Amino acid sequence: MRWERAPVGPVSAFGAGPDRGKGLPDSGRVRQDPWMEHVRDVRDLPKAHLHLHFTGSMRPSTLLELADKYGVRLPEALTGAEPPKLRATDERGWFRFQRLYDTARSCLRAPEDIQRLVREAAEEDVRDGSGWLEIQVDPTSYAPLLGGLIPALEIILDAVDSASRETGLGMRVVVAANRMKHPLDARTLARLAVRYADRGVVGFGLSNDERRGMARDFDRAFAIAREGGLLAAPHGGELSGPSSVRDCLDDLHARRVGHGVRAAEDPRLLRRLAEKGIICEVCPASNVALGVYEKPEDVPLRVLYDAGVPMALGADDPLLFGSRLADQYDIARRHHDFTDPELAELARQSIRGSAAPPDIREKLLAGVADWLKS
Template sequence: MSAAQRPPADEASSRRPLDTLPKAHLHLHFTGSMRHATLLELAEREGVRLPDALAHEWPPHLSAGDEKGWFRFQRLYDVARSVLRTEADVRRLVREAAEDDVRDGGRWLEIQVDPSGYGARFGGMTEFTDLVLDAVREASRATGLGMAVVIAANRTRHPLDARALARLAGQYAGRGVVGFGLSNDERRGVTADFARAFDIARRSGLALVPHGGELLGPESVSAVLDHLGADRIGHGVRAIDDPRVLDRVVAAGVALEVCPTSNVSLGVYGDLGSVPVPELMAAGATVALGADDPLLFGSRLAGQYATMRAAHDLDDATLAELARMSFRAARMPEDRRVEALAAVDAWLGDSAA
């Protein structure tokens, strides 16, 4: 959004509460959505000894600047995954993620999960996917939050595994699964090797939402555009480093799922003021703020808006536009989108908010 498109400052000078700003949440990982209190409770129940970084020093101090740093991050993630043992645990995680988003003003959530990480414990990938989708329907009914699932492959595993997951995702297209992603350390694997998996997902009509352009630079953004045909890019902030790549993102209308607190926690940027949200918006990019993994980064959806407001002195009109962009980029029913966009306008128009 250019400066010329923004409303005059006096139209949005008040600082409205961000937990009442309607938002869509497009970048939230399943295990990483767990509440810290829930992790502690389940770990105690199962006799799982948590690392100090998850027990006494939470949120953990993380960095992914090298393989050792990413290994530590992944180890903490794997420990958190290990405490989910029963169907009731899965349902609780999904319900609490929905409740947290509603508390933060969420109207729509696309939660991302890799069923292969849970299949062995829950009877297989199909059975686990059925469980998650049922939990999503249950949580949506209970909270009123619109919800859908993105199935994501792991780029540290063989591309054949990704194809199996793409076929699985395709079986559920139109039945709760709206997208197919590719996550984990983008420095691992060869992006082009996953092209066939994304072809499978594309033929099923799923949104293509791989990670890219966070730990690696703009060449990673180009790779997921060239080889995977990305509709949205998980993170994608490093597009700002190459004007040609950024121009390409803007021209294609590819949304960037920007997660400010995780960018700083993982060492992509030194501080929140360096996360280039205003620069991306000024260039015309679609930006949808996400929390990524609140369990590891300590901040949920409204916190992403709050950090960007504070770090960049964003006015309410700019924050409202961020919320609008999240709905425009979502794979949500059109009637819900229209209603949500009107609610954003109402938030901005309510000077008494």
Template sequence: MEPLSGGRPPNPTSTRDRGQAAVRDLRRLPKAHLHLHFTGSMRPSTLLDLADKYGVHLPEALRGGEPPKLRATDERGWFRFQRLYDIARSCLRTPEDIQRLVREAAEEDVRDGSRWLEIQVDPTSYAPRLGGLIPALEIILDAVRSASRETGLGIRVLVAANRMKHPLDARTLARLAVRYADQGVVGFGLSNDERRGFARDFDRAFAIAREGGLLAAPHGGELSGPASVRDCLDDLHAGRIGHGVRAAEDAALLRRLASREVTCEVCPASNVALGVYEKPEDVPLRTLFDAGVPMALGADDPLLFGARLAAQYEIARTAHGFTDAELAELARQSVRGSRAPQDEQQRLLAEIDGWLAG
């Protein structure tokens, strides 16, 4: 895509804002990052290195130095997006590649002010090259632990099923996720094109995950409208919604999300990149915020969308007029919506207050 109406991703270190003489650096705002996909977290330079290492031919869209132009509101556009993602994923072949990806993703998050990261992954996508499903998840979790030690970033994993696959596969993944709940897995998701199939087809997988103590965090309300968010709530008993932004089209649904304190993982840059909204100003951040719906801004797939975490907060600032006090509240909502331990949450909330006071 062309990031944000054809320009570069917004600069989160800008020092002027709507008549204010100075504004606080958004990279210094402590925050939790709750919507980041595994392969999509990769640095473009790392993709080029790995492709060269393994002799993988990358299309121009992945080697041109700028985010590809994408639009996924039709079947062809989504297929192209998925094809680019699959090509990038094919370059992750060894435990060392996985270690590098997670370490670099953590470094990028720390640079953007993240103090807690919940990264989402479907281990079946990596299993063929990593010795099977269980070894793949164990390699990923080992990489997460190593990166957390090296960077100081708290990192946990959401195991995600693919709604394009059979629901029985999702049940297998849910059982696996529960098995590793004490080793870094905190949630269970459902990704890929939400226009395909029905959320209720995956109800048993999510029941397994919830009964095992995991957060239910399926995607909904991005490419499909408010009904897909209701399905996530009614059929999967979601505690968090991946995206959820289309809930803004239904006032009753907004009230329901707010009253239940269900956090929506809103990803403004990817919403524009995929054609859900035409420009950053169209993403209904203010509608959700004013309705009291908790939000956690996320980068989704920065490899393909070109904007990492702090840039999402800059969109809220520049395109939607969020004040620093409101941006601090967004950061608090991200922390409260996370699976970080309570003492960690309280520490981060105090750091956010310090950013605002400073």
């Protein structure tokens, strides 16, 4: 039997899921034309989601409801039917992106808001075929409204535990430090993350504008996290070039790199990533939304894949970038001609690169094999 790929509509988080409906038709599912023998739906492909930010996971409709609840006046960019126009390759553009993110975060003020966000993020992931989600959060951003740093993290972890039970999705947390803040703050967060490793924290990250600060300034924080058994997953290789990826490897001993896509510009670095099995958490839609690449076909997915660099496709911030997890696989299929066996391998790489326990990994990997047989 010959398997054909179908064209899909515009990739948009506002076009799939219960509160969207203005982008991809039929809840974002791939359309099957009569002449096609069979098209596998990427939403039926079991996968792990390793790059999703907390506030950025919010549904647009939820943001509107919470803003109304608390009397927060949202900028027009956050109230339209389409994702905001962003370009963060310069400081002004990054400031605008960060300002929109901070505005959305200001609408999360009570434990029930946190619970809703996490439950809905889990529901979206399940709908997209995810069997494992590691959601990334800096609890210091929520501490002022949730009673302090420790209460904030406990509220988040309780919400993750509840959402996992309710949806059946395996969920854990990556605590992320902010590179715009002092490295001592990162050390405090690393100690806190280790303290809650038995409650669902599996990794330690470093986010925000990678053009600011040096990775080595945070080496002690990452050493604390690694010594406590957490995986190191800092951001690098998105707004800055290959050198920022090398810094993540050399200074922070990263096992995964958030984004890492700019490694494609350095063949020697590609070989190193491939040989060491370092996972790059590649987020194609956000790369285009932030202006790192002009078009989806410019994102070097093929370069990384053909070099043997393991990847875990991620949605990053669906609220602002307009696409969720399965849409990233649609991009690989539509714009880079990834075959179904190659998409299945991407899913396997995401599962193998996760912190999921062996039984969940085995179940998801078996599901990938079943998808290919379907």
